[in-house]
Amino acid sequence: MTAAPPSAERRIAPRRQPAMGTLFRLDSEGPPEIGLIWNISRTGVSMLRNEPPAAGAHVTGLLETLTDAHSLRVGMTVIHVKKLDTGDYFVGAHFDQALTDEQLTPFVV
DSSP states (O other), X not given: OOOOOOOOOOOSSOOBOBOTTOEEEEOOSSSOEEEXXXXXXXXXXXXXXXXXXOTTOXXXXXXXXXXXXXXXXXXXXXXXXXXXXXXXXXXEEEESSOOOHHHHGGGBO
């Protein structure tokens, strides 16, 4: 019996661990809507949300650090939403435009 070959990486850019307290603050007419960034790459994010956007939805807002020392306005399309046992939602989204290394650096460890 031979081992299965390793699967090809399906992501365009490697995921990185976000800096502590990296948030996505969605543009909203009502109360603030915030997602806690779980991981981030040049092409997208995974985040935890208490209210799920619909898969396929386009959202805009600010990537921010907890200290508000850095922020970046981005748009993204929601690719998948999964409800977790905690009641929160795991949301994956692709940025409208890939981030440059300079744009990404303040938001990663």
